[in-house]
Amino acid sequence: MDFSILVSDFWALTIDGLVVGAIIALVSLGYTLVYGVLRLINFAHSEIFMIGTMTCYWVVQRFGFTGYEDPLPLWKFAGLFLLFGFAAAVVSGVAAVILEIVAYRRLRVLGASRLSSLISAIGASFFLVEVFQKISGAKNLDFPRLISKDTLFEFQNAYITQDKLLVIVGAAVIFYILNRVIHHTKLGLGIRAVSQDERASILMGVNVNRIISYTFLLGGVLAGFGSAFYMVFYETTKANVGFLIGISAFTAAVLGGIGNVKGALYGSFALGLFQQYTSAVLGYNWKDVVTFVILVFVLLVKPTGLFGEALQKARV
Amino acid sequence: MKKIISIVSASALAVGLTVAVTPSAFAACGGNPVIYFQGAQTGAYQETGINEANGVILAIDKYNATNPAVKVDYKVIDTQASGTQSPALAKKVVDDECAIGVVGGMYSGETINAMPIYEGGKVPVISPSATNPALSNKSAYFHRVVANDFVQGPELAKIALRVSKRLFIVDDATPYGNGLAKIVASNAPKIVVGSDKVTEGTTNFTSVVAKVKAKKATAVFYGGYYPEAAIFIKALRDNPATKNVKFIAGDGVLDGEFIKLAKKNAEGAYLTAPGQPMAKVAPALEKEYKKKFKREVGLYTLEAYNAAYVFLQGIKAGKTTRESLNTWLADATVKAVGQTISFSSTGDPFKLYMNEYTIKNGKMVWVGSLL
Incomplete structure (x- = not known):
């Protein structure tokens, strides 16, 4: 155990933790939204994220980068980022809707048990990973350096770079928009209504199937934006990239109280920070051990997670 | 009667001997003996695996082109370099009656886990690149052509x-x-x-x-x-x-x-x-490789070629069963390309190489020999 690094590089670890947390949060929200309306853990959601990273990669590939170029000027980067970011959001969103129709809707219509849906989710996840392994050759795909990672300014031993700022600010904007969607639109009202009481929503004239599709779409779009940030920050992807981040995002959602949007957000940032601090103090390979010990502890003490399962009361 | 018996036994012995030294020894498998390659052909580590597999293919193709008495086939098991996948795939090799030897595993973990299976099936193994010292003396069927860690x-x-x-x-x-x-x-x-x-x-x-x-x-x-x-x-x-x-x-x-x-x-x-710079020690073979596969050689392409070459020399010497080939490996000295290979009782090679490399202008550059 070595606390000296935590003390000397606290802010560097914190900034990186926030960046990691922001990316986890964008994935985590997909788990939580779907659980909110369907009471189903969509285990294939991590693959929706993976599809987003692949989309970013393929869009950028079209521009013929070799990876040896200098980073782009800011305005060019902004244009390209918006292009691949929105492409990833659209593709991930559509993929999530297709997933819902193919893997879950039929089971739901037939009144199958939750367990069947869960197995279907895991099957869909394996299917997508294997398909993309074939397509991508199962290799690490290298994303070119598009934005300069030179230090903008130094703060308490932490180097602040453009990519980190982009992830934190970009994610904050998306969280704000999500909050508006959930609380100030008809769609948001529908999502909250279905998550509160599905039968009553039907009686009130809510088209539940449509709301569920939109929820998957929303989760997919968020994961798509998350994948764009991920690619800018980590600059690499592969067919099973979703596995680790999926586990982190799912853990964050459960930690905060699955089904609760606010919980998923706080859970994600807590997890991101916690993983960085644990890595510094105990060693990198301990971070997952400690994370899961805390998760089990939280579930033992407060099974509904830190903020409880309540999408309808959610505040972003 | 005695005479008849001795004629019958003599004929049986003759048939037995023929069976032992000709391709019909593989009648059970109905074909040529097979040298397997164990390593990654897909997944994150596939580059090293493909570079090695191509080395094995090149060695076998060159050998078959000489029209030998026993031709050799090539097969591959794609472990994705995973130690959890390698035992089940090694079982497939053991069950293949034509399998006579394995070039591999590519990495240490997958080799350590697969060795007990190979040993059970008495399949001789020559790794071109597994360097973990735990593999030394692990099995009488394990050999490697590179120095260990x-x-x-x-x-x-x-x-x-x-x-x-x-x-x-x-x-x-x-x-x-x-x-x-x-x-x-x-x-x-x-x-x-x-x-x-x-x-x-x-x-x-x-x-x-x-x-x-x-x-x-x-x-x-x-x-x-x-x-x-x-x-x-x-x-x-x-x-x-x-x-x-x-x-x-x-x-x-x-x-x-x-x-x-x-x-x-x-x-x-x-x-x-521990791999040798192919451009330096085997330039002609490197050229041949590039022409055949239309790609650059990798680290361990030469070692994989040589590992297969050792097996092929054994087969050429009439060792066409797993057991006889393995026994032959223990005492054989094979003058391979850029390397003379003989194995100690631990399975490690007697002659060791260690080289320093660096990356310069996007290329792997040999700095010098360290031993």
């Missing part, structure tokens, strides 16, 4: 002592990576300022870089393979405090794919390998 580790430590006074050690917790890291640490204890462990598939190295920075290390040793090493070296170069830290690693990192993934960040890395 008890040779590589101290040489890496010498490089670390040469270029730095403060060394930070990181490994990927695999048998190879962790094993090599321990040997390096024990050979340069005075300069080690800290260590950390990551896992295979790690993409977030920020906390490791923070430690390298906090410990004011001037060099980093990474025990592991190229996919993670590429991400790690990028993360080091991106941080102003660690961008000049020297990067030292073993043969798991020395691969064309490391340069492809790390790009200019890979420049100047200090790398070692």
